[in-house]
Amino acid sequence: MHKFWALSAESQFEPPATSGEYVRLLSQHVRSADPILDVGCNRGWACQLFENYTGIDTNADAISQARDHWVDKRSHARFVHLVDERSDLPFEAERFGLVFAKDVLEHTVDPVRFLQQIARVLQPSGVLFLCTPDAQTWVWNDPTHVRPYPRAAHRALAEMAGFQFVDSGYESVAPGTQVFARMLGARRMPFPYRIAAWLPMWPRNVWSILRKTHVGKT
Numbered sequence: 001m002h003k004f005w006a007l008s009a010e011s012q013f014e015p016p017a018t019s020g021e022y023v024r025l026l027s028q029h030v031r032s033a034d035p036i037l038d039v040g041c042n043r044g045w046a047c048q049l050f051e052n053y054t055g056i057d058t059n060a061d062a063i064s065q066a067r068d069h070w071v072d073k074r075s076h077a078r079f080v081h082l083v084d085e086r087s088d089l090p091f092e093a094e095r096f097g098l099v100f101a102k103d104v105l106e107h108t109v110d111p112v113r114f115l116q117q118i119a120r121v122l123q124p125s126g127v128l129f130l131c132t133p134d135a136q137t138w139v140w141n142d143p144t145h146v147r148p149y150p151r152a153a154h155r156a157l158a159e160m161a162g163f164q165f166v167d168s169g170y171e172s173v174a175p176g177t178q179v180f181a182r183m184l185g186a187r188r189m190p191f192p193y194r195i196a197a198w199l200p201m202w203p204r205n206v207w208s209i210l211r212k213t214h215v216g217k218t
Contacts, residue, residue, distance in 0.1 A: 012062075013069055015045045017178040020187025021171070022129065023049055026098065029127045029166070029209060034097025037121065039089075040104030044070055047077040050100070056080040056089070086110075091121045098122075102131040103205075106145045115161035122212045128163060130154060131171060131207040138203055154208040163210035170197035171205040 030036075038046045041055030044066035053076055057063050063081040070077050080090065085108070099118045108114045118128055132149040133139040139148040149157075151168050158165045172193040180190045189197075197204045 012043045013045055013066075015048055015187075017181035017187060018171070018189045019046075019049055021189050022046075022100075022102075024188070025167070025207070025209065026127070026129055029211075030098045034123075035095060037089075037091070037096040037099045039099055039101045039118065040107070041066065041079065044074075044077060044079060046100055046102075047074050050098075051076055054078045054080065054091075054096075056082050058082050058085045089117045089121050093120050094123045094126075095121050096123065097126050099126070099128045101128065103133075105130060105132045105149060106139070106147060109146060111149075111157055112160050115157055115163070119162045119212050124212065126212045127166075128210040128212070129207065130210060131205050133173075134170070134204050134206050136201075136203060149206060151206050151208070154206060154210075158208070158210045162213055164213045166209040166211050168206065168208040170202075171207050172197040172202065173205055174203045 032051055035052045036050040036054065038044070038050075038053065038055040041047075041057045042059065042062050044055045047053040047055060047070055053074070055063075055066060055077065056079070058081070060081050063079050066079045070079075082090070099122060101118065105111055105114065115128070122128065132154075133145070135148040135150045139145055154168060155165050172189060174193065174196070177189065177193050180193070181188060184190060196202050
């Protein structure tokens with residue numbers, strides 16, 4: 001069994017110990033009160049990072065558990081079940097200021113259409129935070145991954161789907177990253193891990209900040 005599937009449901013309500021990195025990266029691009037859409041939200045841990053939060057996922061059990069867990073804790077959070085991942089996002093155009101899509105794109109069959117749907121629901125000049133596994137062998141330990149996405153693929157997809165490439169970098173997923181970040185208590189990635197993540201063989205995710213320029217055809 002893949003190690004992620006062995007995690008307890010309760011542990012998936014908690015944000016990663018490095019989640020402060022996401023807030024730091026996005027704070028200069030998005031206002032705190034902007035409506036946020038978390039695509040592939042799982043059990044909604046990201047609702048602790050953002051105000052005016054909506055999470056959507058194709059996993060009905062995860063959405064049900066998120067609603068049960070957060071209903072009395074985060075009154076601003078809303079959770080939506082997407083029955084079919086091939087369906088359009090069930091939101092009106094230009095609704096959100098930020099779409100947060102972490103560890104989702106690598107599971108999709110049609111990545112361009114996926115990003116075009118995100119562009120449709122983003123406000124003019126809205127921002128997409130995209131985070132995916134880099135092209136490394138460990139990525140294939142998860143059989144639900146369709147393909148990895150290195151930085152060059154992020155750039156190419158941005159252009160194809162109607163986004164301006166703003167910034168990108170690497171997020172360490174090496175063993176110990178979250179443990180040391182939790183020990184430091186700042187929800188930041190330890191500096192040596194941030195530096196090491198730029199080494200080609202270091203287990204890592206690629207993150208990008210993309211700004212909507214126009215809506216591509218769907």
